[in-house]
Amino acid sequence: MKTLITLLLLASLSFGANAAEDIHLQKARIDINDKTSLLRGAKHFVTYCLGCHSAKYMRYLRIALDTGVNEKVVLKEIAPEGASIYDQLHSAMNKHDAEKWFGTQPPDLSLIARSRGQDWLYSYLKSYYTDTKRPFGVNNLIFPDTAMPNPLWQLQGEQHAEQRKTIWGEHAELVLAEEGSLSEREFDVMVNDLVNFLVYVGEPIKVERESMGKYVLLFFSIFFILAYLLKKEYWKDIH
Ligand code: HEC
Incomplete structure (x- = not known):
């Protein structure tokens, strides 16, 4: 019970700090x-x-x-x-x-x-x-x-x-x-x-980096599809 009360007290203290x-x-x-x-x-x-x-x-x-x-x-x-x-x-x-x-x-x-x-x-x-x-x-x-x-x-x-x-x-x-x-x-x-x-x-470079990020994601998506197709092609005869 004592531990529970201490825990509750601590929780309310930290909540108080956040509120402040x-x-x-x-x-x-x-x-x-x-x-x-x-x-x-x-x-x-x-x-x-x-x-x-x-x-x-x-x-x-x-x-x-x-x-x-x-x-x-x-x-x-x-x-x-x-x-x-x-x-x-x-x-x-x-x-x-x-x-x-x-x-x-x-x-x-x-x-x-x-x-x-x-x-x-x-x-x-x-x-x-x-x-x-x-x-x-x-x-x-x-x-x-x-x-x-x-x-x-x-x-x-x-x-x-x-x-x-x-x-x-x-x-x-x-x-x-x-x-x-x-x-x-x-x-x-x-x-x-x-x-x-x-x-x-x-x-300031962040403006440039964020717009470049979109192209990087686009590149990865296309690359992923190609890699997947290639994998299918390679494993075709084994399965
Ligand atoms: C009349 C002169 C004056 C003008 C105009 C002025 N400041 Fe200041 N500013 C000061 C002085 C002097 C300090 C140093 C305060 C100190 O250290 O107590 C300061 C400190 C600051 C700080 C705190 C820096 C730190 O981390 O210690 C910020 C942020 C700041 N100014 C932003 C601005 C912004 C934004 C503007 C325009 C909207 C502005 N100030 C306009 C004189 C001015």
């Missing part, structure tokens, strides 16, 4: 073959992130090639003014200014989707809330005391953190206190496109 994780991370819907989402994400990145962050493993040319969009269109619609199609996604922010303003440097985001994970990124960008104790007046549930001001506050609006009590304990829940220029749904799509783009930037 579920509350924190929201799921991003990633599809790097969705070219329009990638293009929208690239545009958002240049508009809202490039001021501080680079993604130096990516070039505008590569975006044009992978999405099948004309180079001129990428330059006009996505790249900042004066950029060349061969340029990397390079931020103009210099190190000294960054140190002065944020006390740290905004990291390069080329591999961020791989190191932090897509759901973490999606949740992080959505989890800012007002906190007057912080230098920029905001804090973040996923990355507490982050030095990054909320780059998307005009779109999302202002969130407040409210303490909620549940059987698992107390946790903060974010509520929209002031609406932004986008509706909640539009904002979700926007952040999702941005994360989709960052996932693609982390491994």
Whole structure:
């Protein structure tokens, strides 16, 4: 009986831990073959992130090639003014200014989707809330005391953190206190496109590999039929 109770206790503890994780991370819907989402994400990145962050493993040319969009269109619609199609996604922010303003440097985001994970990124960008104790007046549930001001506050609006009590304990829940220029749904799509783009930037060859995968499977299916027919032919006289 004692063992049974211990087991039940352990199970409920691990369930509690999972539940807590579920509350924190929201799921991003990633599809790097969705070219329009990638293009929208690239545009958002240049508009809202490039001021501080680079993604130096990516070039505008590569975006044009992978999405099948004309180079001129990428330059006009996505790249900042004066950029060349061969340029990397390079931020103009210099190190000294960054140190002065944020006390740290905004990291390069080329591999961020791989190191932090897509759901973490999606949740992080959505989890800012007002906190007057912080230098920029905001804090973040996923990355507490982050030095990054909320780059998307005009779109999302202002969130407040409210303490909620549940059987698992107390946790903060974010509520929209002031609406932004986008509706909640539009904002979700926007952040999702941005994360989709960052996932693609982390491994651009994946787009190519996935389309090549289809041909490899096709080859194997044809090869299998041929091998089977050949086997039948060879064993015909023995059976
Ligand atoms: C005003 C400058 C600024 C802008 C604009 C900005 N960031 Fe940041 N970002 C920072 C700084 C500074 C940090 C370092 C935070 C820290 O270490 O506490 C950071 C950190 C991050 C991190 C965490 C990196 C890590 O793992 O430690 C991510 C992810 C990130 N930014 C994504 C973005 C995205 C996506 C955008 C565009 C929507 C963006 N940032 C726009 C300044 C900025």
